Amino acid sequence: MYFRYILLLNFEVTKLTILDLDQNQLKSLPSGVFDKLTQLTHLELDQNQLKSLPRGVFDKLTQLTRLDLEQNQLKSLPRGVFDKLTQLTHLELDNNQLKSLPSGVFDKLTQLTHLELDNNQLKSLPRGVFDKLTKLTKLLLFRNKLQSLPSGVFDELTQLAYLNLQQNKLQSLPNRVFDKLTKLTALVLRNNQLKSLPSGVFDKLTRLTHLNLRTNQLKSLPVPSLVKICTSSIALIKS
Template sequence: MMGPVLAACLLIILSTAWISQANGATCKKDGGVCTCNDQTKNVDCSSKGLTAIPSNIPVETTELRLNFNSLSKLSPTAFHGLSKLTLLSLQGNQLQTLPVGVFDQLVNLADLRMNINQLRSLPPKIFDNLSKLKELNLEGNQLQSLPEGVFDKLAELKTLDLSSNQLQSVPHGAFDSLSSISNVQLFGNPWDCSCKDILYLRDWINDNKDKVTGAQDAACGDQQSKAVLEITEEEAAEDCVYPNTTTAIPTTIITTLASSNDDDIPELPVPQENFQKFLGYQEPDHLPTQPQCLMSISGYLGLMMFFVLISAAILYVIHFLKKA
């Protein structure tokens, strides 16, 4: 009677081993691309040439580093299930946009680093669920504007770096909810000191000089020798409206179309991606990298071997029972 028992044990052992390998494929020790530390719960995927977030990141992870890869976009669910994260670093990638809700489940996040990317704007309410955030680094992007109330829920934020972007102004009241703030960096932006919108920033800097690193370096874009905090109301007298850079149509195109007959309007080429969306095509959330492809191939081979061993075990049991 020991034959069937041995066969059943073999099946259980093989199943457990295969499932364990499949679930741990992110970590280098299991054939993945990232370095995982079981003691500190840290996962380091820096400088791996990744174009997508690795799958199967352990849910117990507290620090996740994805620095200096080739990430140009994120799936809205990229970090779902990682509610224990306290640090997330996306520094040195090629991110141009952020999907709505991408950080919503990171309720324990204290440190978010997105510096040195290509972000031109931020979605409204993108940080609303990050009530424990203490450090936010957006330095070295291409931000041209900030949404109204984007920092309103960050009452515990201590450090905010907005330096080296393309900001011309901030919404009125943008920093009023930052009751714990102690370090703000604003230099390296082309602040527009001819518009009334700049007066809020001027007054806030004047009231918080001890919190603004290099307050004198937050200079007007058209006259870098003059600091924002030195602007007078007479100098900032214009009512300026900044266009939405993602949807604004150049005035020359509007004028041309309005003055032309229908027959004269040239046929505008439609990007291929629009046809793909029209036909229902959607890009996958995670585009596999070369190491991930190799992982997938090894996974399939492992699955095939698993089924071969199961079949062999079943045949052995049948053979044993016939002999009995």
């Protein structure tokens, strides 16, 4: 059965912990629709037709640990939309139409470990957008339109293990952009427009096991960095 609208404006199942509404035809969410679901830990809204989110729609879901909004039609996010979700560990925003992110949009998500922003239309990232995500282990940014990265954009992600930036429009990388990612094991940069790499760009990545630079425009490699990777028994792969 397909839902085109949520008609239950006030859910009375107040003990509900998991609510799965994915693969429907929801075009909008009524304001306050989840306000009584204060015990909810998982909310699945993926594969609908949501074009926007009401301001404060998740404010009462303070126990939520997983929120899935992938494969909708979101073009923007309200400022502060995730501010009350302080227990959230997984946030999926992939396969939408996001062109930008509000400054501070993830600042309250200090427990977040997985963030998926792939398959959107992001052209840039706000400075400091990931600074509060100190527990993040997986960050997906592939298939966007990123032309550059802010200096220090990953500096606070000291627990990050997997970073995927493939299929963007990156022509260069900031100096020392990966220096703080000392727990990174996989870095995917394939299908960008990189013409060169900064000296020492991989020097701090001593745990790296997968590095993918396929399909760029590189004419030379930063030899010292690659030597350090190889001496740490790291594999440079093409797949």
